[in-house]
Structure formats: C-alpha cells, structure tokens
Amino acid sequence: MARFFVSPDEIQSDFMVLTGDNAAHAKVLRLKCGEKVTVSDGSGRECVCTVSDVSPGQISLVVDTISDSKTEAAVQVSVFMAFAKGDKLEHVIQKATELGAYEIIAFPSARCVSRPDAKSLVKKVERWQKIAASAAEQSGRGRIPTVHTVDSYKEALSCAAKADTAILFYENEKATTLKMALQEKPYRSVSLLTGPEGGLEPSEVKEAMACGLKVCTLGSRILRCETAPLCALSAVMYDSGEF
Amino acid sequence: MARFFVSPDEIQSDFMVLTGDNAAHAKVLRLKCGEKVTVSDGSGRECVCTVSDVSPGQISLVVDTISDSKTEAAVQVSVFMAFAKGDKLEHVIQKATELGAYEIIAFPSARCVSRPDAKSLVKKVERWQKIAASAAEQSGRGRIPTVHTVDSYKEALSCAAKADTAILFYENEKATTLKMALQEKPYRSVSLLTGPEGGLEPSEVKEAMACGLKVCTLGSRILRCETAPLCALSAVMYDSGEF
Numbered sequence: 371m372a373r374f375f376v377s378p379d380e381i382q383s384d385f386m387v388l389t390g391d392n393a394a395h396a397k398v399l400r401l402k403c404g405e406k407v408t409v410s411d412g413s414g415r416e417c418v419c420t421v422s423d424v425s426p427g428q429i430s431l432v433v434d435t436i437s438d439s440k441t442e443a444a445v446q447v448s449v450f451m452a453f454a455k456g457d458k459l460e461h462v463i464q465k466a467t468e469l470g471a472y473e474i475i476a477f478p479s480a481r482c483v484s485r486p487d488a489k490s491l492v493k494k495v496e497r498w499q500k501i502a503a504s505a506a507e508q509s510g511r512g513r514i515p516t517v518h519t520v521d522s523y524k525e526a527l528s529c530a531a532k533a534d535t536a537i538l539f540y541e542n543e544k545a546t547t548l549k550m551a552l553q554e555k556p557y558r559s560v561s562l563l564t565g566p567e568g569g570l571e572p573s574e575v576k577e578a579m580a581c582g583l584k585v586c587t588l589g590s591r592i593l594r595c596e597t598a599p600l601c602a603l604s605a606v607m608y609d610s611g612e613f
Numbered sequence: 614m615a616r617f618f619v620s621p622d623e624i625q626s627d628f629m630v631l632t633g634d635n636a637a638h639a640k641v642l643r644l645k646c647g648e649k650v651t652v653s654d655g656s657g658r659e660c661v662c663t664v665s666d667v668s669p670g671q672i673s674l675v676v677d678t679i680s681d682s683k684t685e686a687a688v689q690v691s692v693f694m695a696f697a698k699g700d701k702l703e704h705v706i707q708k709a710t711e712l713g714a715y716e717i718i719a720f721p722s723a724r725c726v727s728r729p730d731a732k733s734l735v736k737k738v739e740r741w742q743k744i745a746a747s748a749a750e751q752s753g754r755g756r757i758p759t760v761h762t763v764d765s766y767k768e769a770l771s772c773a774a775k776a777d778t779a780i781l782f783y784e785n786e787k788a789t790t791l792k793m794a795l796q797e798k799p800y801r802s803v804s805l806l807t808g809p810e811g812g813l814e815p816s817e818v819k820e821a822m823a824c825g826l827k828v829c830t831l832g833s834r835i836l837r838c839e840t841a842p843l844c845a846l847s848a849v850m851y852d853s854g855e856f
Binding site for chain 1: 844
C-alpha cells in the first residue's frame, strides 16, 4: 500500500486531500479511484484511506480508519554519529531510518576530518531530513526520525546520556560487550555513539565515561565509521525483540 | 599494525618477502625497518613480523610469531543474497566482510532484474573477491571470505540448507522471528538468505521451506535488499556472543 506523509494538522477524521509533492508522487504511482493508501502524520499516527477522486495536482481521499502506527519500534534508539567524509552520513541516515532509529544526531569530534560550517550545515540537515522522510516512506514507518546536529562533542554526550542506556563504541575496548551493557537493566531508550574515520581520542572516551556512557566493543574486527552505527542499531533492535 | 595477505605457501616460519601489490602497498604506507606488520594467509593463520629490509618492489620480513587469527568469528555465517541492481552486491560484500561473514553467495531468483550472463559473472566474481580481500585487510580479519555464485535458486537452497541453522527472510512472515529460529538449538554455522529488490515469490518461499529453511521476519519495517542481509548478519554476530 502506498504511503504518504502529511503534517499533523492535515490529518482529518473523514476526508483528506493530497497536494504538492504527494499529488505528484500519486501520479507517478498511477493511483486510481477505489485504491487504498496509508497517510501518516510522520509522528506515529496514520490513516488508511480510499482514493475517491484523482484530479491534476489533487487526490481526494475518504478516511477509513485512524490508528497508531504498528511499524514503530518499541525501543527509542538515538544514533549519535560523528561527522564523516563523503556521503557516509547520508548512507547511515537512510539505513538507520529503515532499521527503526528514533533520531540521528551528527556531532563534531577531535579527529573529524569533515567539519561543515554553520551555513552549509543548515542545507545539509535539510537534505538529511529529506533522506529520512523518503526512507521512512519506503520502509513503511509511521514516524520520520528527526535528524539534527549538535555544536560540540560535549553537547552530544549530554544528549546521549539522557537515554536509559547510553553506549559509546570504542575499538580499544575489549572486555565489555554490547550484550553486557544491554542486560544490565531494562531499557526503553538507548543512545549509540560512534566516532569518525580516525576513531575517538582516549580523552574523549574518558569524557564520555564521566558523563555516564558505557564503553563497549563491537567485536574484534575494525568496523568502518558508517558500518558501526548500523551494526549496533541492528543488534539493539534484535535484542529488544523486534525480530 | 598494517596487514598483508599472502598465499598459504608463502607463509614461512623464519623469513618472508612481500612483493607485487603488497610491496606497492607497503611503499604507500612508508613502512620502515623495525616496524611490525601482520601477514595472513587469508585462511585464518597469521604471523607477526618485523620489517628487516625495504628495497624497491621487495620488503623483507623476519617472522616473530605464527598463530591462528584472533579476529575470526566463532560462528560461520554464509550470506546468500539474490542478484541486485547497481552496486548493491559490492556494498554487501564489503560490509559483510567487515561484520565477519564466512562467505557470500550471490544467486538468481524469479524477480531478479539483474541477471548477469556467465561471461560478465566471471569478471564480477573476480572484482567481488578483491573487494572482500580489501575489506578483510582493513577490518583486520585473518580470513578472506569467499565470494561465489550459484546458477539457480534451487542450488542456493541446497547450499544454504547445509548449515546448522538455515534462514530465509520474508516480508510477509509475521510470526517467526530470527530470535526464535536461533534459540531452537545451538549453532556453529548459519545461512541467511534474502531476496532481490522485488522480494521473493511465495512459491520460492515454499520451496525453501521444503528444503528445510526456516522462514523469519526482520521486523515490521520493509528493509531494502542491501540492508536486510547486513541487519541479519549483525544480529547473528550479536546473538552468538561476538559483541
């Protein structure tokens, strides 16, 4: 079933109209009267609707049912990823959205080679949010993960520490596994923090521990900076009973 | 520590020489006398060596110790992925190697849009094997996963079924999770089979069940064909105690 995102105030209990990009998308899909579609407010509420009229630039819908989305993960996972070169963040945003991440936060750290300035960041975040929206649509999610940035590593740590379980992955940690960290106590929210291409500095790891983050290994193989967050996210979703 | 792969017959107990691509790579790394390197036979045996001489096209090494690799996963995971468009298989081969896959097998299925002919497959497999070798080197693996193809879906199923636990992921399966399948019995080898962009046909899923594969879900969100195998592989590595 095709899925469209509208703003929460556009969700109505009886009739709705798709316009703009949604109408253009509906045209590409060649939607016809009588077909069923899902319309989501991007925050977890969604309607199943029947197409009642197709006009240029406007698709009319009759609302059949409204309910909470059934495709959102029970656990809220926040993915904290250091700024990385090339299109690695785009890649992680797309995949993390499919895998059910609640939000993705990009942050600067000591060894980041990529250091976008404030002006280019505004454009980047806009682009990243579009990637998340498109991946949410394709994967059938009821919520579009928010993508944002923080100005400092310190700020990333203090945001990450708010979760029930906050974890930093470090290649020099050999003893504490993700499984140990997750089994310590029940969790409804998890933060996963990973470093840039060159890794995190030992002083940054210490700083994270002081903020209450647990330092864990992702195994004996060195994962690229775009592989680590997705591996960890998959494992948390598995651990929390998603599949 | 830099890592080089040589053929098993080149591994010696006292002295070794790096030539060809390895010597070129050593030059890029600006290796100097006295530095330590790891030389692996790509099958799980590796030596720690000290550079004793650097000449153009030839690096001489003194072997310090020989041992079994400590970075190979305890569980052997075979990733069966249907032929996919663009560079998706390349992507999965690189990431699955980092994540510790034992082998990657590409296969044709009914809805595959990409259907490389025998001639182009020879070139592709050669290229894929190089991607695996390079990812194995970067991630510090002691073994290069083998990448191969099978001629039919039937053959993929009969290969996959040889593992202790063989699993096919299907988006229409709602009840059986990967966790249920893995908890049924202890496993030392696992096959993970995923479909192409358009998914597997219901008849193909039935055929797999008849061959002894368990049909599982990867959660309520629809994963892209390049995301599903890596998500499943991460979960199996987590479940088997790798991290």
